Amino acid sequence: MNIFEEFEMLASAFVDDELNRDETVTLLDHLGICETCRCFYRQARSLGDALSASPVPAILTDKIWQRIESRAQRRPMMPAWGVRAAAGILVAVLVWQVAQFRFPPLQDSQPIEAGPEESGPIQLSLEESKGAMSDDRFIELTSEILRADRRYHTAMLQVMADVNQATGIARLSEESTSSENEHGETGGEWNEREVES
Amino acid sequence: MLETLPVALAQAFRLAVFEQRSYKEIGDLQGWPLSRVRMDVYRARQKVIAVLGPALSEKQP
Secondary structure: OOHHHHHHHHHHHHHOOOOOHHHHHHHHHHHOOOHHHHHHHHHHHHHHHHHOOOOOOOEEEHHHHHHHHHHHOOOOOOOHHHHHHHHHHHHHHHHHHHHHHHOOOHHHOOOOOOOOOOOOOOEEEOOOOOOOOOHHHHHHHHHHHHHHOOOHHHHHHHHHHHHHHHHOOOOOOOOHHHHHHHHHHHHHHHHHHOOOO | OHHHOOHHHHHHHHHHHHOOOOHHHHHHHHOOOHHHHHHHHHHHHHHHHHHHHHHHHHOOO
16 A cells, blocks of 8 residues: 555545544644545545535534534644644535536535525525535534634634635625624624625 | 446445445444455445446546
8 A cells, every 4th residue: 555545545535534633633734735546535534525415514604613613722722833734624514515606516406595685694505405515514624623723713714704705605694793792802804704796 | 337346345345435334333243354454445436436436436526
């Protein structure tokens, strides 16, 4: 088994959520520099999405972000190199989800319902897409990144803005004021989630 | 597709991907160590990707 196969096997297990923390960090570090293994990982994920019998929710809401924020404030920091790798993977996952949404498989080609015209909380509904990961997993990974370094907040919010722009169903949140009150000093950061429509 | 795989690989793939069982469950069911489960799921996935690769690549951004 050569070095690529070693990492591909890790990627395969990662898709099945079967890696421990150290293996995950090792894999993410490698994926950041190896296009070959990144390609295998993308294909493995695509395969899982295509074959999975149960749809995975991929709805990004204010509530989810609040849970991420809450988790991010609880635990100690992880090494910066791990954060960089995890951030790269998370961005890739989000981009992939956007791509799934914009270029859905034929069996998922039902029209996506447009949101109501009135303003409301930002909500990205990818209900017809078999998303790449569950809400809980997304929250776990994202909070891990933010827990390690608050500077990633800005990057994450930019990703969300890009997602909103790509899907075209983002809506401005008029509840940001109340959200700010609920989250105290972090509320100001959540305001950054608002996207120019 | 799975019929073309060796029986053990097909079984590992079916349990892990279609039935979404944990590697530990698969190991317990099959009497395999975790290292073998991981390897067999990978080998099966590798072969399926080799066949479906172009179709999967079309889905990439």
